Amino acid sequence: MSNVDTSIQPHTTGAAAELAEAHKADHPLKLYGGWFCPFVQRAWIVLVEKSIPHQYIEINPYNKDPSFLALNPRGLVPTLAVQVGTGAGALKPLYESTVICEYLDEAYPDSGPGPRLFPADPYERARCRLWIDHVASRVVPAFYRLLQHTPYKAYGVGEAREQLHGHLKAFAREMGGAGPWFLGERFSLVDVALAPWAKRLFLIDHYKPGGVGIPARGQRGGDEDVWARWETWFEAVVQRESIRQTWSDEEQYIAVYKRYAEDTTQSEVGKATREGGQLVHRKSQATPRSIRKE
Numbered sequence: 001m002s003n004v005d006t007s008i009q010p011h012t013t014g015a016a017a018e019l020a021e022a023h024k025a026d027h028p029l030k031l032y033g034g035w036f037c038p039f040v041q042r043a044w045i046v047l048v049e050k051s052i053p054h055q056y057i058e059i060n061p062y063n064k065d066p067s068f069l070a071l072n073p074r075g076l077v078p079t080l081a082v083q084v085g086t087g088a089g090a091l092k093p094l095y096e097s098t099v100i101c102e103y104l105d106e107a108y109p110d111s112g113p114g115p116r117l118f119p120a121d122p123y124e125r126a127r128c129r130l131w132i133d134h135v136a137s138r139v140v141p142a143f144y145r146l147l148q149h150t151p152y153k154a155y156g157v158g159e160a161r162e163q164l165h166g167h168l169k170a171f172a173r174e175m176g177g178a179g180p181w182f183l184g185e186r187f188s189l190v191d192v193a194l195a196p197w198a199k200r201l202f203l204i205d206h207y208k209p210g211g212v213g214i215p216a217r218g219q220r221g222g223d224e225d226v227w228a229r230w231e232t233w234f235e236a237v238v239q240r241e242s243i244r245q246t247w248s249d250e251e252q253y254i255a256v257y258k259r260y261a262e263d264t265t266q267s268e269v270g271k272a273t274r275e276g277g278q279l280v281h282r283k284s285q286a287t288p289r290s291i292r293k294e
Contacts, residue, residue: 009035009248025055030057032072032081037077043100043104044078048246117188140197142164143200147207149208157210165214171230196243203253214227
């Protein structure tokens with residue numbers, strides 16, 4: 001890939017550095033990831049939530065180690081290496097962050113290290129998948145569209161902000177009434193799906209005039225209740241221990257996302273957003289493939 005800046009901070013920092021250090025020893029279950037990548041953070045959150053023993057291996061997704069490519073020639077992060085059988089070739093790769101999260105939840109059920117993150121009821125599981133798709137196909141592209149806005153874009157910053165607002169409000173309207181999480185009292189994979197981008201909303205405040213721009217209380221008209229519900233969820237999710245533990249120092253995110261704010265990044269998500277101003281999605285599984293690498 002030409003003109004790709006590989007000079008990314010090579011290691012986790014802050015709380016994430018402590019977590020990585022605690023999981024550096026060799027283990028059959030290995031998570032390969034980049035500290036700055038929200039898709040990687042999804043998988044890491046699930047490992048922490050369920051207290052699953054694992055090894056964390058930091059890689060630069062723009063400058064991949066040959067041993068990593070031997071495991072997963074597609075070079076995608078996150079990649080979860082799972083031991084299947086014994087002997088040579090026993091380590092098998094899984095990729096796609098939502099696939100990894102569901103695998104971990106199924107492979108380590110309630111009787112294992114941690115609680116299930118999908119509900120047992122088939123309808124509720126299906127509804128969760130619908131709203132994970134909403135995050136993937138609507139919220140995430142709108143986040144990058146706003147972050148990558150420049151005065152040279154064919155769309156205005158206000159248009160991009162309103163698009164993001166619409167998708168966040170739709171998400172908030174579907175939340176359970178009791179408790180802070182999408183399902184109410186129960187933290188689930190729906191919360192995991194959106195949490196990394198919720199933590200990164202401060203980057204829009206940092207780089208874009210007007211920031212995320214959620215109206216202040218008392219100035220929301222008919223959306224007062226829905227924004228209040230969003231705030232309850234947001235305040236809970238950014239303080240969730242698994243999310244705090246998988247978070248590096250904020251100044252590091254500011255540095256690495258500068259290329260997005262200036263719309264100079266050569267990542268897949270950056271290029272997809274740049275071409276035509278928006279990402280095109282056919283199915284939920286197309287979203288991570290289209291924009292996974294930052």
